[in-house]
Amino acid sequence: MDRNEEDMKNIGFFGIFKQSFKTIxxxxxxxxxxxLTFILPLSIIFLAHTTISNRFFSRIENSYLDNYDYNRRNVTVSDWLYFWLFKVIYFTFLTVFSLLATAAVVFTIASVYADRDVVFRHVFKVVPRIWKRLVVTFVVIYLAMFLYNVIYGVIVFLTRAVFGYSTLGAVIFLILFVVYVYGFLYLSVVWQLASVVSVLENNQGIKAMRKGKELLYGKKKSGMGIAFVLYGILVGILLVYELYVQFGDHLVGLAMIWRVIIGISCCLVLMMVFLLFMVTQTVLYLVCKSYHREAIDKLSLSTFLGAYTEETVVYPKPEEIQLGRAQPQQVAQEV
Incomplete structure (x- = not known):
């Protein structure tokens, strides 16, 4: 993070990746x-979910397909109970480690940008204090994503009911899918910026989402381009994992040793992708702040971060500090 304020605002798609790799x-x-502390468990949970779902809940997850009528008839109430219990446990652990990892990475990148000395014990110490600020924002975006997917599902269902499997229906479905992907990427980038806002500014939940949306203006192509590339890699990892690890024994005839090696490799690559996701979202935040001329004073940022580590601060009301915004007049007079 050796660029000045003026240079940061001109960074685009490739520049954000370059700056992220340089920092890492x-x-x-x-x-x-x-x-190893936060993202490795997240990756293991992510892949374990795929393995357990395919092994124990394939009948339920495929019951919506016409060819699975027999399985649908044999799904019991107990099966559904275990299925939803598993989903709740999975999403709980996934959310917790996502919060912890995001808090750790955002704090680290912000400390580097503010020229603060940062070591792992500092990061480990502040993460429990930071991640609570992210909970409200994560709940809001989960609800937004859920509503978005429900609306898309209803539209697809109605399209299929009206047009069936005709050529026109396929064309409409393809158009809807492209629009869905565009909206999903946009929401994802706003979510990423809102997560950083929740850590570095006094905004949470809907306010953080609104702030993230405002920051993204002017840098939408770069942000969505980065999300598209990283999500593409993520989908590729899942496809390789399912093809060569999950079903590698009877689909491609791989021996167990090779399936284990490929599985470990997928987990390692997944860790790097998750890390890059979190680093790029923080770098994108800094770029967007510079683009909108919301200058981040490094001394103020350092003081703000120092509050997480329980350092002595000189501001009379540190909870009112808003990075990139002028301080309230009454605070300036008190200082």
């Missing part, structure tokens, strides 16, 4: 510790 490689030891 410069602090390799620190990011390795963060990855």
């Amino acid at each position: 490689f410069k602090y390799t030891k620190l990011f390795t510790q963060i990855t």
Whole structure:
């Protein structure tokens, strides 16, 4: 993070990736510790969900297909109970480790940008204080994503009911899918910016989402381009994992040793993708702040971050500090 304010606002798609990689490689030891502590469990949970679902809940998850009428008739209430219990446990652990990992990475990148000395024990100490600020924002975006998917599902259902499997129906479905992907990417980038806002500014939930939307203006192509590439890699990892690990024994005839090696490789690549997701979202936030001329004073940022580590602060009302905004007049007079 060696660029000045004026240079940051001109960074685009490739520049954000370049700056993210430079930061990761410069602090390799620190990011390795963060990855092994917070992102490794996240990756294991993510892949384990796929394995368990395919092994134990395939009848339920495929019961909506016409070819699975027999399985649908044999799904019991007990099966559904275990299925939803598993989903609740999965999403709980996934959310917790996502919050912890996001808090750790955002705090680290912000500390680097503010020229603060940061070591892993500092990060580990502040994460329990930071992640609580993210909970409200995560709940809001989960609800938004759920509503978005419900609306898309209803539209697809109505399209299929009206047009069936005709050529026109297929064309309409393709158009709807493209629009869905566009909206999903947009919401994802707003979510990422809102997560950083929740950590570095006094906004949470809907306010953080609104702030993230405002920041994205002017940098939407870069942000959505980054999300598209990383989600594409993520989908590729899942496809490789399912093809060569989940069903590698009878689809491609792989021996167990090769399936284990490929599974470990997928987990390692997934860790790097998750880390890059979180680093790029923080770099994108800094770029958007610069683009909108919301200058981040490094001393103020350092003081703000110091509050997480329980350092002595000189501001009379640290909870009112808004990065990139002028301080209230009454606070300036008190100082």
